[in-house]
Amino acid sequence: MTIQEKLHSAISEALKNLGAPDVSFSLEHPKNLSHGDFMTNAVLKVFGPVTHGQIKTHFEKNVTWTVWPANLRERFNNPKVLAEDIKKFIEEANISEIEKIEIAGPGFLNFKLKDSFFAELNKSIFVQGEEFGKSHVHAGKKILAEHSSPNLFKPFHIGHMMNNAIGESLVQIMKFSGADVSTMSFPSDISLGVAKAVFVLLEKFGADFIPTEISVLGDAYVEGTKRYDDDESVHERVKEIADNLYSEIASPELSIFEKCKTFNIVYFESVTEKLGSHFDSYIYESEAGVDGKKIVEENTPNVFTKSEGATVYIPDESQKNLNTLVFINSQGNPTYEAKDIGLLDLKFSRINPDLSLFVTDHHQIPHFDVVLDAAGKINKTWKEKSVHIPHGRMSFKGQKMSSRLGGVPLATEIIETVADEAMEKSEKNSDRATAEMIAIAAIKFSILRTKPGQNINFDPETSLSFEGDSGPYLQYTHARISSLIEKAATLGISPSYKSSEPATDLERVTLQFSTVVENAITEYAPQHIVTYLLELARTFNSFYGANKIIDEADTETSAHRLAIASATQVVLKNGLKLLGIKAPEKM
RNA sequence: GCGCCCGUGGUGAAAUGGAUAUCAUGACAGUCUUCGGAACUGUUGGUCCAGGUUCGAAUCCUGGCGGGCGCACCA
Numbered sequence: 096m097t098i099q100e101k102l103h104s105a106i107s108e109a110l111k112n113l114g115a116p117d118v119s120f121s122l123e124h125p126k127n128l129s130h131g132d133f134m135t136n137a138v139l140k141v142f143g144p145v146t147h148g149q150i151k152t153h154f155e156k157n158v159t160w161t162v163w164p165a166n167l168r169e170r171f172n173n174p175k176v177l178a179e180d181i182k183k184f185i186e187e188a189n190i191s192e193i194e195k196i197e198i199a200g201p202g203f204l205n206f207k208l209k210d211s212f213f214a215e216l217n218k219s220i221f222v223q224g225e226e227f228g229k230s231h232v233h234a235g236k237k238i239l240a241e242h243s244s245p246n247l248f249k250p251f252h253i254g255h256m257m258n259n260a261i262g263e264s265l266v267q268i269m270k271f272s273g274a275d276v277s278t279m280s281f282p283s284d285i286s287l288g289v290a291k292a293v294f295v296l297l298e299k300f301g302a303d304f305i306p307t308e309i310s311v312l313g314d315a316y317v318e319g320t321k322r323y324d325d326d327e328s329v330h331e332r333v334k335e336i337a338d339n340l341y342s343e344i345a346s347p348e349l350s351i352f353e354k355c356k357t358f359n360i361v362y363f364e365s366v367t368e369k370l371g372s373h374f375d376s377y378i379y380e381s382e383a384g385v386d387g388k389k390i391v392e393e394n395t396p397n398v399f400t401k402s403e404g405a406t407v408y409i410p411d412e413s414q415k416n417l418n419t420l421v422f423i424n425s426q427g428n429p430t431y432e433a434k435d436i437g438l439l440d441l442k443f444s445r446i447n448p449d450l451s452l453f454v455t456d457h458h459q460i461p462h463f464d465v466v467l468d469a470a471g472k473i474n475k476t477w478k479e480k481s482v483h484i485p486h487g488r489m490s491f492k493g494q495k496m497s498s499r500l501g502g503v504p505l506a507t508e509i510i511e512t513v514a515d516e517a518m519e520k521s522e523k524n525s526d527r528a529t530a531e532m533i534a535i536a537a538i539k540f541s542i543l544r545t546k547p548g549q550n551i552n553f554d555p556e557t558s559l560s561f562e563g564d565s566g567p568y569l570q571y572t573h574a575r576i577s578s579l580i581e582k583a584a585t586l587g588i589s590p591s592y593k594s595s596e597p598a599t600d601l602e603r604v605t606l607q608f609s610t611v612v613e614n615a616i617t618e619y620a621p622q623h624i625v626t627y628l629l630e631l632a633r634t635f636n637s638f639y640g641a642n643k644i645i646d647e648a649d650t651e652t653s654a655h656r657l658a659i660a661s662a663t664q665v666v667l668k669n670g671l672k673l674l675g676i677k678a679p680e681k682m
Numbered sequence: 683g684c685g686c687c688c689g690u691g692g693u694g695a696a697a698u699g700g701a702u703a704u705c706a707u708g709a710c711a712g713u714c715u716u717c718g719g720a721a722c723u724g725u726u727g728g729u730c731c732a733g734g735u736u737c738g739a740a741u742c743c744u745g746g747c748g749g750g751c752g753c754a755c756c757a
Contacts, residue, residue: 123700125701126697126703127701127702139738142737200700201737202737287756287757402754402755403754403755404755407755415684416685416686417685418752423755424754431756431757458751458752459757460686460687460752461685462752521720544696546695548687549688563705563706563720564705564706565720574718575717575718579718617698622695623696623697625696626696629706630705639721640713641723646717681718682718
């Protein structure tokens with residue numbers, strides 16, 4: 096039983112024994128360490144519904160009042176009295192880890208744990224190592240996570256980078272939930288836009304075109320869009336290309352298309368690998384389109400409706416926030432909506448996850464609200480097990496990014512630019528690989544520190560910092576501890592926790608890691624990990640500043656402090672992994 | 683018009699309905715004959731407005747004000 100579970104059940108028992116109404120209460124770490132290691136609002140949760148000797152019962156919207164037994168009135172009318180009673184009850188339960196219980200503020204109960212508990216915690220951090228902080232929230236479940244879905248003719252740009260940072264972090268967080276996690280990407284392979292690009296490539300280079308640079312494809316995409324808009328005479332040919340691609344009819348365009356598709360997947364994997372992602376499988380938009388169209392047709396007219404030659408979904412009138420959307424257009428082609436229905440079907444038939452996460456731009460919220468509403472009518476589990484994680488947009492120096500318009504910073508360019516700065520900053524003459532690792536940390540950090548859904552104005556001059564709250568700061572702290580360990584080793588000092596020492600703030604912070612991980616899991620919230628790691632690093636650096644950790648003159652104290660520092664490093668490393676950020680030994 | 687999202691120190695962000703709103707940056711003042719200064723310590727300054735619900739509101743509800751976005755065959 097964990098200490099959390101022990102405290103929680105002790106509080107429950109106390110409430111039950113005192114005759115309190117059944118309420119749900121929180122057990123959390125106080126923001127301020129001086130308040131203790133845990134706090135509960137149980138007293139106030141009871142006091143809330145009990146006022147002036149009466150119990151207020153919220154049933155639906157009617158509030159009913161019941162007279163509380165007279166002999167208990169005093170207890171429940173005064174939070175301090177109730178708090179005293181609960182405190183006494185828990186003290187009598189003699190939970191060995193508790194040092195003291197205090198009543199504070201309007202009626203909070205604060206728990207402080209004994210030093211001996213932290214000696215045990217230190218030991219268990221080393222025993223568990225990479226597993227420390229792991230949760231069981233989704234133990235035994237299968238989770239599918241789809242993110243970083245590229246358009247195969249557009250280079251991986253800063254927007255994809257944002258999607259990837261959030262998606263990859265969620266993948267790592269879900270892996271820490273005890274679930275079996277499978278990753279997937281959903282590349283856009285065929286579309287009218289792609290046909291426009293193929294048109295340009297065919298015209299410029301002919302059927303023998305061999306792709307060697309992603310920029311050539313990206314330029315063709317941009318140029319194709321422009322040509323199509325400016326010159327109506329090419330429309331017919333572009334549509335013919337699109338048809339040949341969709342139907343896989345042997346032609347010069349199909350040959351070019353297939354070469355480009357293969358080239359792009361290799362490119363995509365090289366970029367995402369650099370960013371630390373791996374994809375177990377792909378579902379292409381073209382296959383989802385075929386499948387989705389079939390399903391929509393099978394469910395017309397019971398779910399979908401024919402309207403003006405198209406097949407549309409009309410949501411119930413009560414749901415005013417949902418729009419009517421076209422699923423199959425009047426030419427008989429599946430739209431993005433039908434493709435997403437097909438995607439759902441393929442995901443659940445191939446992987447059959449208990450939970451299916453997908454990460455997209457938040458502009459697609461209205462789209463997915465409708466798609467999931469329709470999907471729920473075809474197959475309830477599709478809707479129930481799907482969770483949409485929307486993220487904001489990144490603007491670059493104030494300008495909104497759209498790769499269709501060109502001039503968009505590419506992921507690789509940004510990494511290079513930031514890595515250059517990291518090289519300059521480095522004192523230890525980092526190699527290029529380390530500089531890139533730091534650059535990626537800085538970029539990912541700036542994305543993950545905010546709630547997904549918020550827009551980020553990305554300006555390398557100001558948003559990318561190597562100091563203060565930043566990815567490199569966390570990495571630096573990790574590397575700093577590595578140096579300490581190395582120094583200790585040369586002096587023959589190995590970590591050894593001295594039980595007689597009072598627990599430090601730093602150790603009290605490491606205790607909080609598992610709670611933070613659980614919150615991050617249940618809320619799909621990488622920013623909780625970021626906030627926590629900053630606090631951990633800051634607390635460590637204060638500790639470092641205030642104490643000489645490795646001191647030849649006092650090997651016993653050194654060994655003790657080394658044990659604390661090493662445990663901190665384990666937590667820091669595990670936390671960084673949850674963000675998809677690497678923890679360097681040197682930088 | 684209908685609907686969705688957002689509004690926190692000068693700037694960028696955090697905060698399952700909880701205590702004195704957290705952190706960075708900026709500015710100012712310090713620490714160090716460095717265990718890696720990408721560090722540490724201190725000062726400064728903030729919840730858009732008005733009501734409401736609650737023991738308790740940045741958070742929930744109503745109405746304003748301000749910003750972003752979507753509303754049929756693009757993705």
